[in-house]
Amino acid sequence: QVQLQESGPGLVKPSQTLSLTCAVSGGSISSDDSHWSWIRQPPGKALEWLGYIDYRGNTFYKSSLKSRLTISRDTSKNQISLELSSVTAADTAVYYCARGELTWDYWGQGTLVTVSS
């Protein structure tokens, strides 16, 4: 059973960089044809897919976030990471990591990140 757990600061100041990690257990992030995504949900609002990294380390981002978003991985720790630069209050959300490229079958519980001074 694949399990994902997000972690990172719950509060980030405007203009700074939001950094999160997702620890994956029960499966390797390098296993063939696996993809690992980040999805966020502002409080009380709908879901927004951000991007993914695949089993070879290739990345694909939502076009509107491409200039601010970096998704990376650490295969030795079986973790994926997200960095979102120049954050504003609009980036306040619960951030989820999830397994999948087109749709997502395993999700972490999510971590709330608030952007505020």
Add this chain to the structure above:
Amino acid sequence: DIVMTQSPDSLAVSVGERATINCKSSQSILYSSNNKNYLAWYQQKPGQPPKLLIDWASTRKSGVPDRFSGSGSGTDFTLTISSLQAEDVAVYYCQQYYSSRSFGPGTNVDIK
């Protein structure tokens, strides 16, 4: 970008009755080369991550009760809960994966 809309925003249905949620895409999400609709449905309960119920518009995922069904093609899709149970109270989202990925705004389902 493909924009997804859902209707209604919310609905309340008696236990045992049918619940119907509609989802519309701003352009066709039917891929002609494989005749597949690139649409999924998710259920999200309070404080939980979403759960994938259906993909390819009508393929129920393993373990999902058969009272959940998906239909539609092209730009218009429907999620039907044939006999609503108390545990089905949740927000339901449609999602397209034809071009990038985007979600609908969600439909809140409650018990009448």
